[in-house]
Amino acid sequence: MASYDAQTLARLEADAAQVVARYPEHPRSALLPLLHLVQSVDGYVSPAGIGFCAQTLGLSTAEVSAVATFYTQYKRHPNGTYTVGVCTNTLCAVMGGDAIWAELTEHLGIGNDETTEDGAVTLERVECNAACDYAPVIMVNWEFFDNQTPSSATALVDALRAGEPVHPTRGADRVVSFRETERVLAGFADGHANEGPGAGEPTLVGLRLAAEKRWTAPGEAGEPDGPAGARKRGAKREEA
Amino acid sequence: MTSTTTSGSAAAGTVVPEVTFIIDDVEVSVPKGTLVIRAAEQIGIQIPRFCDHPLLKPAGACRQCLVEVAMPDREGNLRPMPKPQASCTLEASPGMVVHTQRTSAVADKAQHGVMELLLINHPLDCPTCDKGGECPLQNQAMSNGRATSRFVDVKRTFAKPLAISTEILLDRERCILCQRCTRFSNEIAGDQFIDLQMRGARQQIGRFDPAVLGFDGGGELPLFVGADEDGNPLTRAEGMRTAAEAPERPVGPAALDESGHPFASYFSGNTVQICPVGALTGASYRFRSRPFDLRSTPSVAEHDSNGSAIRIDHRRGVVMRRLAGDDPVVNEEWLTDKDRFAFTWQTAPDRLATPLLRDLGEDGAPGELREASWAEALTVAAEGLAAARDGAGVGVLPGGRLTVEDAYAYAKLARTALGTNDVDHRARPHSAEEASFLGHAVAGHGIDVTFADLERSAVLLVGLEPEDEGGVIFLRLRKGVLAGRTRVFSVAPFASRGLARVSATLLPAAPGTEPEVLDAIGDASDPDLAAAAEALNGGVVLVGERLATVPGALSAVLRLARRLGARLAWVPRRAGERGSVEVGTLPGLLPGGRPVSDGAARTELAAVWGVEKLPSTPGRDLTGILTAAAAGDLRALVVGGVDPADLPDPDLALRALDRAFVVSLEVRASAVTERADVVLPVAPPAEKPGTFWTWEARPRPFAQALTSTALPDHRVLHALAGRLGTDLGLGSLTEVHTELGGLAAWSGARAEAPHVAYPEPPAPGEGQAVLATWHTLLDAGRCQDGEGFLAGTAPRPVARVSAELAARIGVGDGDPVTVSTEHGGITLPAVVTAMPDGVVWLPVASPGSAVRTTLRVDAGAVVGVAAATTDGEQA
Amino acid sequence: MATTLTPVLSKHWDAKSSWTLDAYRATGGYQALTTALATDPADLITAVKESGLRGRGGAGFPTGMKWGFLPAPDGGPRYLVVNADESEPGTCKDIPLMMATPHELLEGVIITSYAIGCHHAFIYLRGEVVHVYRRLLQAVQEAYDAGLLGQDVAGSGFQLDVTVHAGAGAYICGEETALLDSLEGRRGQPRLKPPFPAVEGLYSRPTVVNNVESIASVPSIVRYGADWFRSMGTERSTGFGLFSLSGHVQRPGQYEAPLGITLRELLDMAGGIREGHELKFWTPGGSSTPLFTAEHLDVPLDYESVGAAGSMLGTRALQIFDDSVCVVRAITRWAEFYKHESCGKCTPCREGTYWLVQVLQRIEAGKGTHEDLDTLMDVCDNILGRAFCALGDGATSTITSGLKLFREEFEAHLNGGCPFDPAAAALFEYASGSATGGAGTVGA
Ligand SMILES: Cc1cc2nc3c(=O)[nH]c(=O)nc-3n(C[C@H](O)[C@H](O)[C@H](O)COP(=O)(O)O)c2cc1C
Numbered sequence A: 001m002a003s004y005d006a007q008t009l010a011r012l013e014a015d016a017a018q019v020v021a022r023y024p025e026h027p028r029s030a031l032l033p034l035l036h037l038v039q040s041v042d043g044y045v046s047p048a049g050i051g052f053c054a055q056t057l058g059l060s061t062a063e064v065s066a067v068a069t070f071y072t073q074y075k076r077h078p079n080g081t082y083t084v085g086v087c088t089n090t091l092c093a094v095m096g097g098d099a100i101w102a103e104l105t106e107h108l109g110i111g112n113d114e115t116t117e118d119g120a121v122t123l124e125r126v127e128c129n130a131a132c133d134y135a136p137v138i139m140v141n142w143e144f145f146d147n148q149t150p151s152s153a154t155a156l157v158d159a160l161r162a163g164e165p166v167h168p169t170r171g172a173d174r175v176v177s178f179r180e181t182e183r184v185l186a187g188f189a190d191g192h193a194n195e196g197p198g199a200g201e202p203t204l205v206g207l208r209l210a211a212e213k214r215w216t217a218p219g220e221a222g223e224p225d226g227p228a229g230a231r232k233r234g235a236k237r238e239e240a
Numbered sequence B: 001m002t003s004t005t006t007s008g009s010a011a012a013g014t015v016v017p018e019v020t021f022i023i024d025d026v027e028v029s030v031p032k033g034t035l036v037i038r039a040a041e042q043i044g045i046q047i048p049r050f051c052d053h054p055l056l057k058p059a060g061a062c063r064q065c066l067v068e069v070a071m072p073d074r075e076g077n078l079r080p081m082p083k084p085q086a087s088c089t090l091e092a093s094p095g096m097v098v099h100t101q102r103t104s105a106v107a108d109k110a111q112h113g114v115m116e117l118l119l120i121n122h123p124l125d126c127p128t129c130d131k132g133g134e135c136p137l138q139n140q141a142m143s144n145g146r147a148t149s150r151f152v153d154v155k156r157t158f159a160k161p162l163a164i165s166t167e168i169l170l171d172r173e174r175c176i177l178c179q180r181c182t183r184f185s186n187e188i189a190g191d192q193f194i195d196l197q198m199r200g201a202r203q204q205i206g207r208f209d210p211a212v213l214g215f216d217g218g219g220e221l222p223l224f225v226g227a228d229e230d231g232n233p234l235t236r237a238e239g240m241r242t243a244a245e246a247p248e249r250p251v252g253p254a255a256l257d258e259s260g261h262p263f264a265s266y267f268s269g270n271t272v273q274i275c276p277v278g279a280l281t282g283a284s285y286r287f288r289s290r291p292f293d294l295r296s297t298p299s300v301a302e303h304d305s306n307g308s309a310i311r312i313d314h315r316r317g318v319v320m321r322r323l324a325g326d327d328p329v330v331n332e333e334w335l336t337d338k339d340r341f342a343f344t345w346q347t348a349p350d351r352l353a354t355p356l357l358r359d360l361g362e363d364g365a366p367g368e369l370r371e372a373s374w375a376e377a378l379t380v381a382a383e384g385l386a387a388a389r390d391g392a393g394v395g396v397l398p399g400g401r402l403t404v405e406d407a408y409a410y411a412k413l414a415r416t417a418l419g420t421n422d423v424d425h426r427a428r429p430h431s432a433e434e435a436s437f438l439g440h441a442v443a444g445h446g447i448d449v450t451f452a453d454l455e456r457s458a459v460l461l462v463g464l465e466p467e468d469e470g471g472v473i474f475l476r477l478r479k480g481v482l483a484g485r486t487r488v489f490s491v492a493p494f495a496s497r498g499l500a501r502v503s504a505t506l507l508p509a510a511p512g513t514e515p516e517v518l519d520a521i522g523d524a525s526d527p528d529l530a531a532a533a534e535a536l537n538g539g540v541v542l543v544g545e546r547l548a549t550v551p552g553a554l555s556a557v558l559r560l561a562r563r564l565g566a567r568l569a570w571v572p573r574r575a576g577e578r579g580s581v582e583v584g585t586l587p588g589l590l591p592g593g594r595p596v597s598d599g600a601a602r603t604e605l606a607a608v609w610g611v612e613k614l615p616s617t618p619g620r621d622l623t624g625i626l627t628a629a630a631a632g633d634l635r636a637l638v639v640g641g642v643d644p645a646d647l648p649d650p651d652l653a654l655r656a657l658d659r660a661f662v663v664s665l666e667v668r669a670s671a672v673t674e675r676a677d678v679v680l681p682v683a684p685p686a687e688k689p690g691t692f693w694t695w696e697a698r699p700r701p702f703a704q705a706l707t708s709t710a711l712p713d714h715r716v717l718h719a720l721a722g723r724l725g726t727d728l729g730l731g732s733l734t735e736v737h738t739e740l741g742g743l744a745a746w747s748g749a750r751a752e753a754p755h756v757a758y759p760e761p762p763a764p765g766e767g768q769a770v771l772a773t774w775h776t777l778l779d780a781g782r783c784q785d786g787e788g789f790l791a792g793t794a795p796r797p798v799a800r801v802s803a804e805l806a807a808r809i810g811v812g813d814g815d816p817v818t819v820s821t822e823h824g825g826i827t828l829p830a831v832v833t834a835m836p837d838g839v840v841w842l843p844v845a846s847p848g849s850a851v852r853t854t855l856r857v858d859a860g861a862v863v864g865v866a867a868a869t870t871d872g873e874q875a
Numbered sequence C: 001m002a003t004t005l006t007p008v009l010s011k012h013w014d015a016k017s018s019w020t021l022d023a024y025r026a027t028g029g030y031q032a033l034t035t036a037l038a039t040d041p042a043d044l045i046t047a048v049k050e051s052g053l054r055g056r057g058g059a060g061f062p063t064g065m066k067w068g069f070l071p072a073p074d075g076g077p078r079y080l081v082v083n084a085d086e087s088e089p090g091t092c093k094d095i096p097l098m099m100a101t102p103h104e105l106l107e108g109v110i111i112t113s114y115a116i117g118c119h120h121a122f123i124y125l126r127g128e129v130v131h132v133y134r135r136l137l138q139a140v141q142e143a144y145d146a147g148l149l150g151q152d153v154a155g156s157g158f159q160l161d162v163t164v165h166a167g168a169g170a171y172i173c174g175e176e177t178a179l180l181d182s183l184e185g186r187r188g189q190p191r192l193k194p195p196f197p198a199v200e201g202l203y204s205r206p207t208v209v210n211n212v213e214s215i216a217s218v219p220s221i222v223r224y225g226a227d228w229f230r231s232m233g234t235e236r237s238t239g240f241g242l243f244s245l246s247g248h249v250q251r252p253g254q255y256e257a258p259l260g261i262t263l264r265e266l267l268d269m270a271g272g273i274r275e276g277h278e279l280k281f282w283t284p285g286g287s288s289t290p291l292f293t294a295e296h297l298d299v300p301l302d303y304e305s306v307g308a309a310g311s312m313l314g315t316r317a318l319q320i321f322d323d324s325v326c327v328v329r330a331i332t333r334w335a336e337f338y339k340h341e342s343c344g345k346c347t348p349c350r351e352g353t354y355w356l357v358q359v360l361q362r363i364e365a366g367k368g369t370h371e372d373l374d375t376l377m378d379v380c381d382n383i384l385g386r387a388f389c390a391l392g393d394g395a396t397s398t399i400t401s402g403l404k405l406f407r408e409e410f411e412a413h414l415n416g417g418c419p420f421d422p423a424a425a426a427l428f429e430y431a432s433g434s435a436t437g438g439a440g441t442v443g444a
């Protein structure tokens, strides 16, 4: 079982100490973030990383791999620079996710959980990612690419493979690498929080309609600070 | 509806309210907290189950035990619960109405449904499965399953069998994921060497094995492919490295064990026994027998002083396997791997079958051993012993592995036929202080501290490493600690993994400083010492046998127990020691704790034994006997099962054996045999009935498992005594028992308590350290011979060095370090350990670490320590 | 039309830099906190009880009552854990809420913590939404910097730490006890209940687990009162909620409306079903809820009415499928999801989903038999109510309801396979054949 060189180990240990400190008296809670941290260093959960987590938290390696192999975000093979996850859960699949998936596998010549030879793209089928109103959806390193089509998808992966920056629909200005993403998921902010929009169109569609129709929650009309009293207006269902 | 009774299962005196409810129209009253599945058992209703195990926490995972339940609401109206309930997780409550599969179509359908689901991915390979014939899945599929399956699709398959360790194999496709094995590892043993891996339909049991779990570069699957001639497992396994392939540096306690050995557990065999299918199997038993071909004899394990109940399964005179017996008072349903797997020593190729005699050569020098008849051998033995008895004298060394019946025969033989008190069963480091301690505080005391007490007391361990030297004691301590009723303190040089798993408070002591630490318990300036004193008031002190090597320690233990009002128990390692102390195989003790020095005691016993008088000359202890024999001051030795390598000075032992006339009673040829004049073969435990005493002083009688012509020691000694003109009166077990039973308890004074002052602890100089050492549970001991699968799970020997020492001699983890005395050196990989400065620890008798033979010193000695010069060379 | 939208949670989602503390404060954010900190904690619990707020995570358990289950303080820690795992297929409300206005959640967290006596709250976010994680981390940092978290929350002397914790991809971690195990660094497998989290939750201490939307609704209740909240919704399903329309509707998205609104009303607002098609089937509350059809357009979307009509309100995840969609394909895909996400702990769910998928895939591929349809129903029957947690139940919902509603369509598959063209269901034009819906193996 390979282990880390002294420098990497020192860095890992310092980061791990920060992660563990978030869970006073309950270090084991740090395991999920630590596995993300390992991925940020190795690009996957390496056997050495398993050993590192076990040692840091006083667990057996069996206990650590038990956790590492339970969650789908933990990779057992070196991941590409970008995970391209096509949602093929029912809704996205029907709206076109299946077609996008077929297009991408053909275009890239790889299947599920496989990586292009240049190491740029790991293709993955993902489950519903809570963006159904933007279907069909693709996640690149867990950033949203909404309302995709086969051609937008191939353009996307081509850009990724060409090393061109790609811009999520709702997310950071550009997609950072898999390892950088994993470092964020380990709980280390990367300064991109203020980039991107607050919401996409579907998120706002109800709000826009309400504004247009001047619908509000009770007692709210014309009061930017909210209702003063419970003036029942409109909202209550009228029994037929 | 709620009444109260005193429940047997609860701690004595606690009143547990009863609840009354109905199962299948039968009213049942059970203590509050009883699970429905257990309550049903009490009235003879068997609800099928897999994940349920009475000693594990409820899991509710397999869903086989579903029943239909209705509960009274606040007004008392019965309300059916919307879903069937798992009876293994449901506590009985007043007025509850339960319908099992016998009276409820819903429960029956649910159980059939679950059974069908359990079987869709099961290979149904019963004809080739070890578990076939004793398989809960097979049995319950017959009783509670559908006749046919509707599943026509693709079954899950796995490569098989995986070697989880050299000893435990896993056929994953048979596994029904009941998680008993992983729950055992977690809840009982506390060493999660296996856990659930993966998720959902691909979930499986396993250790962290990169190849099995599909990690990049994981290498080949550790598939078990059989064993070589010596029983050593052959695998295509990355995970099961040989010593030569071990990684350069230890990866830490969590990954591999500290020596870089794949992590195994001392208790792993229990997972095989509780696996309700044939998923986990033992490599040594695999494919060797079918349960219906086996005959089972309940017995008692011979490897330690815990007296664990076992079941010996044998076929046509051959032991095929051993299982844990169910004995709530002692080992519950658990066993150490040593007790379970180490039994081939009893039938090793060097087993002695006939008496042997050594004729003198033409030059008068000892010649070769030759086979002889019993008559001839006994005559020659008696002649030699008689000559010695009437001259310089005979010493008797019975060894510590005897049944009380056999030990008693040695005690009586020595005092009557041989007229001597030169008898000592302690085939290990010992001291006069210890002899006094045993006479004062152990012999004749009866059961005081019990296993159960360990579950509900503060316990101080001194000179006792609970996992390595206590096995079942460790499990009991852990059970109590997890339940929040037990608190453990340990006077030891370092906090082992075993101590960590009983959350022990370490009271650190370098070897030799134990008495000082014991006297300091209660010192208000040290929080741990203060806490120990407070907790141990009314608690328990467990003393290991190796404390004999520390001058003043046993005296300090007695002082401490008196001072704190704590109860005391002495925990020897070997199965025969406690009983032997009781029946008088110590030089100063007659049976029942009667001091040899006490005239009344001698007179009383002489009357029982029908002799005029007993020898009053104080006897020599083992070292005294060997010294005298080596010097010619004793001319003959009667030696039981003694391995010279276990003795404090093996070299002295060999010299003594060389010089004296030696009568050896042994199961297998040994270093004693090589020097014996007469060899009398005796029966191993499986071939004789007898009784061991646990460290608690609990008699553990066992029957003879195998038909055999081999004789127990007491019968051989009876015959020998006859040739010496003495009727020992111990020719049969009944005679022994009648005589032992007729011995009145000794009402006179006990031996004096020892009062040994402790010397200044040794001060190691430049390049030196103080040695700490004890046996690991699995090591190079002769009673583990022939079991390569087991040996493969032993922790690999390491030298633990304190951080200060490591820095001083410039070694880090994994670097070879040599520990030496003028007699020799031992080189092992170092593991830097939090220990008092200037301490080095070695296993006593592991491969490459034969401390007594190589170094001829014991714990507390000053030894040389240095970084090894020849890289990686291991002795 | 009887019912109108009532934007409360979503009201400021379109504000500039809505996710920042400044933006949130500019729209009145953290005013409720000031009120709360000046209120007796017990009164806050009473207010939430009186509001009738029911958990927005799917089960609809009354939130105030759940808080009231906590045992009396014993000096030891008690915890609030926010369930931000949002993974139920179709559900897409919490993620946009946290993306747009994380402080809305955080304010709820602080108020709730204060009300229940919690000094360390956790937000368990599913790991697959990195930008949301960034925003939550930043919001928490801003709150610390502004003195809204830490030793002395807003000068009240109340102490609170908040940790945002990212999961790593497992639907089961939305189940509250699995979530707790996951948060403790274990496999996310559900725990035995009892003990319930209120008694023994995180680290075996009393714990409240609530959904994001539930907690985010708390500030508005504190600010405007329980009566105000009750003035929306129905008698037993009070207040507002986010209704997430997805699928074949003209304008999918988030519609915040009083509980009790109907799909007919919502569809109206969303511009109706896709041009040229008709509604075929829909989920009222995610893929774990039995399917509805056009027959159910007027079922009021409140807990009682949806339940009475044979399904569950769940998370108000309205996935809408028009007549171009093969119901067998949809159901098979959901079954694959449950198989993929089954945690493996119990037999019925682990083995049952494994079996269901194989049978469904055979049927979809035209290799099924009539017996298979019966087997499907019976296997579902052997899972439903037999599994360890509700994931197993959920796995059967669309299958049993789908078989009841569309048995002929299943039968039509038995000889010859799927009569539908998957391309017809897609939102873009493509040549079908190159990309068939086929029986995929999701993730595996
Ligand atoms: C399989 C399964 C998945 C669930 N997923 C979620 C989820 O993603 N988010 C959520 O809030 N609740 C989820 N729940 C419900 C939670 O168990 C729990 O009821 C909820 O978090 C309580 O919060 P509430 O009372 O505020 O709704 C899930 C339940 C099950 C059985």
Ligand code: SF4
Pocket: B174, B175, B176, B177, B178, B179, B180, B181, B182, B205, B271, B274, B275, B276, B277, B279, B280
């Ligand atoms: S290996 Fe045996 S004991 Fe372990 S989970 Fe499988 S069936 Fe149960």
Ligand code: FES
Pocket: B048, B049, B050, B051, B052, B059, B060, B061, B062, B063, B064, B065, B066, B086, B087, B088, B089
């Ligand atoms: S025996 Fe009850 S669920 Fe397994």
